Amino acid sequence: MDALKTTALNARHQALGAKMTAFSGYVMPLNYGEGVLAEHRWTRDHASLFDVSHMGPATVELLAPGPDAAANHAQISSLLEPLLTADLQGLAPGQMRYTLLLNADGGIDDDLMVARPRDLERQGSLDLVVNAGGKAADFARISAQLGDAARLVRRDAGVLIALQGPAAEAALSAHLPHSAALGFMQASEWVWRGGSILVSRCGYTGEDGFEILCDPTIGAELWDALLASERVKPAGLAARDSLRLEAGLPLYGHDLDPTVSPLEAGLGFAVSKRRLARGDLLGADRFAQELAHGPKRVRVGLRLEAGPPAREGAEVLDAKANLIGRVTSGGPSPSLGGGVALAFVPPHLAAIGTGLFVKVRDRSVAAKVVALPFVPHRYKRSV
Amino acid sequence: MRFTKDHEWLSLDGDIVTLGVTAYAAQQLGDVVFVELPEIGKKLNPGDPLAVVESVKAASDVYCPIAGEVVEINQNLVSSPDFVNASPEAAGWFAKLKLAKAGSEADLDPGLMDRAAYETFLNGL
Structure with a gap:
């Protein structure tokens, strides 16, 4: 087992009193002093800064x-x-x-x-x-796909930070005025304090925000500069996970894996019509089959009104207690109260409003299929 | 009050022992959002599951350090599980168990620590 890596911001996490955890080969902040709930709520109300340099x-x-x-x-x-x-x-x-x-x-x-x-x-x-x-x-x-005509250059020695929340635009544009003009899913590169900085208006919390890639020196300076704003606080991976869950966004290795198809995952929007028409999509037969006859299982959102939250791996049961699927991500929803979960179930039990049960330890907790996202997205779409 | 290496506390009054988790445990658990408590009348032996504490990130088991019958659970934790964080060693108690016989805290399992010993134990972690 290789030693865990640290990101270029590790000393800052330590100084901020972060509780650190091992994640995908890196030592990453799980949460800071105020805890996951406070960080989650701060992101929804103001803006949070996440180190995602492990990506x-x-x-x-x-x-x-x-x-x-x-x-x-x-x-x-x-x-x-x-x-x-x-x-x-x-x-x-x-x-x-x-x-x-x-x-x-x-x-x-x-x-x-x-x-x-x-x-x-x-x-x-x-x-x-x-x-x-x-x-x-x-x-x-x-790299293999690119062959001799092109190459892949890794940039994961750099700093990648996510600034997420309704105050993100104000906080970032104080340092990079042009960033405010970016619409959702637009990216641009600027020079900041002598270094190149790649800013994308995107994120994985459901809030407006940015992901920013730059070299480690500038990255550390930008981290400090953004945290100097009263409306920006650091947040860890735990809040990032509860935020993306509320946003109904699937997490690879949990909700998505090599057996899950785009249509099963509810990600058909990510499959280009032009690519379908051209027929060069990997697994095009399966896609066509699922498009014509429906997938065998689909990803749904479940809301648990009372009782314990359901976690990944929990069994999903129908009204007659038959096992019909499993929770792939789940936990308490700080914004809504109660538990929310993503699960894969057969299409005939996936309609909004369908009553199901989730097995948590020895009890069956009532759950209802609800529309995703659980908490509405607030992306800043360009007009 | 007595403490375990698993960061639970016990407080004995006659033949009734009150159980909860320590401030250290509450801090480690993070924001508690749900506590699954045992049923009243349940007879527990040392090592039996006593409760499950759910934080945003994970569910953690709490095991019973002593033998006894559950006679009362902290109903306040149903509506306000955050009592575990706010007042772990008082308002955030979990359950009361009736022991086979009344006694003093000194008569309990010799593996239990008093506060001074527990603090020494914490300092060594």
Whole structure:
């Protein structure tokens, strides 16, 4: 077993009194002094700063870009597209997409963000962020896919921080005034204190916010600068998880795994119609089959009105106590009260309002299928 | 009051022992959002599950350090599980057990610690 890595912000977490935990090979802050509930609520009401440097940012770039920027983008996109579900060619400069890395069986090997750079001189490159747990396998697979025409450059020695919450725009634009003009799922690169900084308007909490990638020196300075705002506090992985659960967002390794298809996961929106029409999607047969006849199971949101929260692995039962599925993520909802869970169930038991039960220890707790997200998203969509 | 290495406390009054988790345990557990308490009348032996404490992140088992019958549970924890964090060694108590015979705290399991011994134990963690 390799030694756990630390991020470039580790000394800051220690100084802030964080409770640290091992996660995907890294020592990461689980929560800070005020605790998970306070951090969760602060994010919904103000803004929180998360160190997510354990994740896998990378850039794929053509080795010999030509003079035509559009042609360069088309070339790098067509090299990467066969592994993913997105229409990368259709990305506008500065636009990003949530997409899925598929396997040959049409299952999800990872979920990731892909952005087309805004700068003219970086056309022919794409910026990615994959999950921490998928880095080694994803990068190897992408590198092999690119062949001799392009290469993957890891950027995970840098600092990646997420600033999330309704005060995120005000807090970040105090340092990077142009960031306020970004709409949801737009990205841009700027120079800040002499270093390059890549800012994306996205996140995984359901709130408006940004993810920011830069080198470690600048990253530490930006971390300090953002925390100097009265409306920004640090938050750890535990709050990040309870926030994304309320936002109904699936977490790889829990709600998504190599056997789960995009349609089962309710992620059909991430599968490009142009790619479907072209028929070059990995596992296209399974996708077509599920589109025509429906998937065997689907991801739903469950709300538990009373009793203990349900955790990952809990059995989901129908009204006659038959085992019909399992919880893949679950816990208490700080915003709503009671428990919320994501689970996979057969489609005929997935309608909103369906009454089900979740087994928690020796009791069956009543649950109802509800619409996702549990807590409405508040992304800042561009007009 | 007596303490266990698993960070529970016991307080004896005649043949009734009150059980809860220590301030250290509450701090480690984080924000408590639900406590599953035993049924009244349940007979417990040392090592039997006494309660399950749910925080945002995880469910943690609390085991009974002593033999006895559950005669009362802290109903306040049903509506206000955060008492465990706010007042772990008083208002956040879990359950009261009736022992086979009345006695003094000094007669309880010799493995239990008094406050001074428990604090020494904590300092060594």
